[in-house]
Amino acid sequence: MSSIPTLLILLAGLFILLQFAPGDTVDALMAQMGGGDPAQAAELRRFYGLEGSAAVRLLDYLWRLVRLDLGFSAIYNKPVATVILERLPATLMLMLSALSFAFFAGMLLGIVSAQRVNGWADTLISLLGLLFYATPSFWLGLMSIVVFSIWLAWLPPGGLYEIGSGATGIWLVLDIARHLIQPTITLALIFLAIYLRIMRASMLEVSTLDFVRTARAKGLTRGEIVRRHVLRNALLPMVTLIGLQAGTMLGGSVVIESVFSLPGIGRLAYESVVQRDLNTLLGIVFVSAVMVICVNFIVDLIYARLDPRISAGA
Amino acid sequence: MTTTHPTRRRLLASAGALAMAAALPATTFAQEPRRGGTITVHMPQEQRILNPALRASTGVYVIASKIMEPLVDLNEKGELEPMLATSWQGSADGKTITIKLREGVKWHDGKPFTSADVQYTAMELWKKHLNYGTALHSALEAVDTPDAHTAIFRYSRPMPMDLFMGAAPDLGYIAPKHVYEGTNILDNPANVAPIGTGPFKFAQYERGQYVIAERNPDYWRKGFPYLDKIVWRFITDKAAATAAIEAGQVHMSNYSSLPLADIDRLGKDARFEVSSRGNERQPFQNTIEFNLRRKELSDVRVRRAIIHAVDTDFFIENFLYGNGKRAHGPIPSVSTNFYKAGAPDYAFDVKKANALLDEAGFKRGAGGVRFSVKMLSPPFGEDIPLWSTFIQQSLQQVGIKVEVQRPDAATYLTAVYRDWDYDLSTGWHIYRADPAISTMVWYRSGSPKGTAFTNQWGWVDPKADKMMDDAAFEIDPAKRKAAYPEIVNLLNTEVPLWMATERQFISVTSKKLKNHHNNPRWPSSHWADLWFEP
Numbered sequence: 001m002s003s004i005p006t007l008l009i010l011l012a013g014l015f016i017l018l019q020f021a022p023g024d025t026v027d028a029l030m031a032q033m034g035g036g037d038p039a040q041a042a043e044l045r046r047f048y049g050l051e052g053s054a055a056v057r058l059l060d061y062l063w064r065l066v067r068l069d070l071g072f073s074a075i076y077n078k079p080v081a082t083v084i085l086e087r088l089p090a091t092l093m094l095m096l097s098a099l100s101f102a103f104f105a106g107m108l109l110g111i112v113s114a115q116r117v118n119g120w121a122d123t124l125i126s127l128l129g130l131l132f133y134a135t136p137s138f139w140l141g142l143m144s145i146v147v148f149s150i151w152l153a154w155l156p157p158g159g160l161y162e163i164g165s166g167a168t169g170i171w172l173v174l175d176i177a178r179h180l181i182q183p184t185i186t187l188a189l190i191f192l193a194i195y196l197r198i199m200r201a202s203m204l205e206v207s208t209l210d211f212v213r214t215a216r217a218k219g220l221t222r223g224e225i226v227r228r229h230v231l232r233n234a235l236l237p238m239v240t241l242i243g244l245q246a247g248t249m250l251g252g253s254v255v256i257e258s259v260f261s262l263p264g265i266g267r268l269a270y271e272s273v274v275q276r277d278l279n280t281l282l283g284i285v286f287v288s289a290v291m292v293i294c295v296n297f298i299v300d301l302i303y304a305r306l307d308p309r310i311s312a313g314a
Numbered sequence: 315m316t317t318t319h320p321t322r323r324r325l326l327a328s329a330g331a332l333a334m335a336a337a338l339p340a341t342t343f344a345q346e347p348r349r350g351g352t353i354t355v356h357m358p359q360e361q362r363i364l365n366p367a368l369r370a371s372t373g374v375y376v377i378a379s380k381i382m383e384p385l386v387d388l389n390e391k392g393e394l395e396p397m398l399a400t401s402w403q404g405s406a407d408g409k410t411i412t413i414k415l416r417e418g419v420k421w422h423d424g425k426p427f428t429s430a431d432v433q434y435t436a437m438e439l440w441k442k443h444l445n446y447g448t449a450l451h452s453a454l455e456a457v458d459t460p461d462a463h464t465a466i467f468r469y470s471r472p473m474p475m476d477l478f479m480g481a482a483p484d485l486g487y488i489a490p491k492h493v494y495e496g497t498n499i500l501d502n503p504a505n506v507a508p509i510g511t512g513p514f515k516f517a518q519y520e521r522g523q524y525v526i527a528e529r530n531p532d533y534w535r536k537g538f539p540y541l542d543k544i545v546w547r548f549i550t551d552k553a554a555a556t557a558a559i560e561a562g563q564v565h566m567s568n569y570s571s572l573p574l575a576d577i578d579r580l581g582k583d584a585r586f587e588v589s590s591r592g593n594e595r596q597p598f599q600n601t602i603e604f605n606l607r608r609k610e611l612s613d614v615r616v617r618r619a620i621i622h623a624v625d626t627d628f629f630i631e632n633f634l635y636g637n638g639k640r641a642h643g644p645i646p647s648v649s650t651n652f653y654k655a656g657a658p659d660y661a662f663d664v665k666k667a668n669a670l671l672d673e674a675g676f677k678r679g680a681g682g683v684r685f686s687v688k689m690l691s692p693p694f695g696e697d698i699p700l701w702s703t704f705i706q707q708s709l710q711q712v713g714i715k716v717e718v719q720r721p722d723a724a725t726y727l728t729a730v731y732r733d734w735d736y737d738l739s740t741g742w743h744i745y746r747a748d749p750a751i752s753t754m755v756w757y758r759s760g761s762p763k764g765t766a767f768t769n770q771w772g773w774v775d776p777k778a779d780k781m782m783d784d785a786a787f788e789i790d791p792a793k794r795k796a797a798y799p800e801i802v803n804l805l806n807t808e809v810p811l812w813m814a815t816e817r818q819f820i821s822v823t824s825k826k827l828k829n830h831h832n833n834p835r836w837p838s839s840h841w842a843d844l845w846f847e848p
Contacts, residue, residue, distance in 0.1 A: 021724070021725065022721075022724065022725040022728040022729060022733075023723075023724025023725050023726075023727055023728040024724065025724075027723070027724040027727045027728055027766070028723055028724040029362065030727060030766040030767075031692070031694070031723035031724065031726070031727055031766065032359065032361075032362075032371065032373065032723075033369055033370065033371035033373075033374070033445055034370075034371055034372075034445075034744050034752075034767070035445065035446070035752060035755075035765075035766045035767035035768075036445030036446065036448075036766070037445065037446070037448050037449050037761075037765060038761065038762040038764070038765045039448055040443060040444075040445055040448050041764070041765065043442070043443065043500075044500070047500045047501070074362070075360070075362050076362070076521060077362060077363065077501070077505065077506055078521075083521065086521055086522075087521075087522060142553050142554070142557070145554065145557045146557065149557060149561045150557060150560045150561050153561065156561070156563065157554065157557040157558050157561045157563060158549060158554050158557070158558055158563070159523070159547070159563070160523065163354070163523070163524050163526070163545050163547070164352060164526065164543070164545060258550055258551040258554070259551050259553075259554050260554065261523075261547070261548065261549040261550065261551065261554055261558075263520070263521065263522030263523045264522075267522065267550065268522065271360070271550075273722075274722055274723065274724075275724075276724050
């Protein structure tokens with residue numbers, strides 16, 4: 001419930017911030033079409049509802065929001081809700097696959113690292129992690145396209161699916177999966193590096209705690225200790241991180257969606273800013289905020305599951 | 315200039331393509347056209363609407379001109395080619411133009427195409443909403459339709475026949491009256507699912523991904539088009555677009571939409587044709603715009619000194635990979651009807667620039683700086699940041715300190731054209747077949763504040779204004795032809811802004827496409843005779 005005022009402040013703040021951005025959506029359109037005359041511009045401003053003061057338009061927007069009406073998109077000539085719904089699946093698929101890949105791969109590598117602290121495997125993994133963390137994702141994406149799509153021709157260089165192939169059912173799913181391999185890995189690598197380091201540190205810390213010593217004294221094998229005692233406790237900071245990174249990942253998807261020409265929310269947001277499409281941008285912020293709130297809610301639930309000391313009642 | 319740079323040679327060869335264009339179809343016709351196939355075309359930016367009768371923009375034409383058709387297009391020699399109009403005749407007083415329309419043409423929804431469609435489009439779309447159409451047809455009083463295949467345009471002041479017909483390939487697209495009548499035109503669903511008379515029918519538009527058009531089996535030109543399907547894919551990242559072309563996922567990219575370095579590289583790749591062939595009618599120019607409200611820049615000697623200080627040839631050769639040439643005014647040399655060599659020019663000469671600045675009384679102060687200016691540079695193309703940086707460094711040598719700002723498009727247009735908050739500005743001037751359409755507005759005073767790509771420089775010259783108005787509505791083609799070089803002489807003398815380069819857009823085309831770029835506005839043309847060999 002506490003998230004509703006946050007949401008309102010966010011939307012009103014963004015609305016006001018955007019009033020300071022010079023130019024409106026008609027100016028952006030003039031740039032796109034190479035100019036036009038003043039009568040046409042005035043007509044278009046009327047059409048896009050850009051008359052009236054900012055305060056009136058803000059109140060109007062908030063009132064529409066109460067009725068769950070996100071308004072009309074200037075650049076797409078469609079209701080904002082429709083535009084966002086069309087774009088949501090690509091972003092969700094990309095985010096979920098990247099997040100799970102980063103989480104599980106990061107966890108595994110972190111465990112391996114922690115088991116062989118300062119060994120060659122640990123050094124190699126840490127080095128790779130640092131490398132992934134330091135590489136800008138747009139560059140990584142483009143290089144991966146050059147290698148895997150142009151030289152080796154194994155994977156498609158972009159798009160969500162093969163246009164006009166007519167594939168349905170399982171074939172369409174496989175086609176989309178094939179198209180998502182490169183963007184997922186590119187987006188995930190930087191997060192993987194973070195998960196890896198957190199997991200490694202967390203494993204090392206938990207291993208020194210008393211209950212682990214007790215377990216060892218009990219005569220449990222090394223594998224059993226890691227699986228049953230260390231892992232579960234070491235996962236808590238990892239889960240926290242998921243909640244924090246859901247928002248960051250939405251931001252990162254702008255770059256990935258552009259490089260791999262995926263029809264997602266990130267590219268839509270960028271396009272809306274450049275074209276000053278206020279309704280669409282506010283709609284995206286609204287939907288993203290709701291998404292981040294949902295992820296954090298789920299994270300809270302997982303917490304309680306992992307650590308019985310944290311419960312919904314306590 | 316006798317450099318052996320391969321790019322230079324290639325582009326010089328393609329510059330002669332207009333002359334050779336007549337010979338080209340002959341060579342391709344030797345091969346039997348193959349029917350069928352799907353081609354994929356790169357689109358760098360998504361358009362808000364796909365109706366060329368409502369929006370004159372190359373981004374709209376690349377898709378929609380295959381679906382909707384204009385009154386006339388251009389043939390391989392650059393002459394008018396009848397499309398929906400079969401003949402045209404102007405009256406002696408220049409106030410009426412009679413157009414005979416093609417018979418037996420059907421809209422994609424099966425309704426017949428008639429003069430009522432032309433009347434409706436002209437009065438409701440061109441005159442009220444079409445950019446540059448509203449100004450062109452501001453004196454249009456009515457369109458009479460004595461029969462289903464005759465449309466008579468009546469103007470309250472003379473409309474030169476060559477201006478009307480010269481504009482018609484771009485500003486002459488016809489929309490179906492039965493679809494638009496009684497609706498909010500700007501909001502009509504057909505704007506994003508166009509219904510036309512063209513060789514391809516609109517099939518599908520997935521936002522953010524692609525547009526598909528399919529062969530129109532009932533096209534009025536029997537036996538055309540050759541292709542089954544055209545897919546336009548939206549790829550906003552330029553480097554990703556190059557990758558898609560190299561991977562064979564996309565067959566063509568028009569209007570210089572790839573990175574300059576990639577265009578140069580693909581030009582050496584045997585799989586592609588990289589050329590400005592077929593783009594001759596849409597030349598564009600890099601500009602230097604002056605804010606004459608700034609004391610220093612109100613002095614014509616300072617403006618001339620700035621032009622003298624910039625080595626445009628060096629810029630073209632080294633930054634644009636030799637694509638383009640130095641311009642001689644706002645009418646590009648490819649516009650042979652109106653261009654005349656010999657307009658005043660300000661060749662690269664640093665000594666002269668310094669002398670002019672000294673003469674104007676702006677002596678070098680501390681650190682050798684005479685004065686500082688702010689320059690705005692818009693994100694229209696990759697060349698513009700290069701151009702603004704080049705100007706900045708060139709002017710440093712003559713003691714003018716330049717601070718470059720690179721805002722986004724909406725901010726740029728607001729700052730320059732509405733708030734006049736700039737000293738220098740660099741943009742693109744796009745020439746549209748006749749100087750009266752969208753070129754003279756860069757110089758004619760009186761455009762309301764805030765109108766993009768018009769004279770907001772603070773330059774007012776009643777004599778120039780009158781010359782431009784007279785030329786625009788002169789119905790004698792010979793007098794019109796003679797008037798424009800005179801105007802250019804005056805504009806190049808006063809230089810309220812400077813058109814420095816003259817360039818053509820470049821297309822990158824897979825050699826699997828055949829019979830392409832065979833008229834001077836080809837990327838914006840119909841593609842009915844384009845075919846594909848997988």
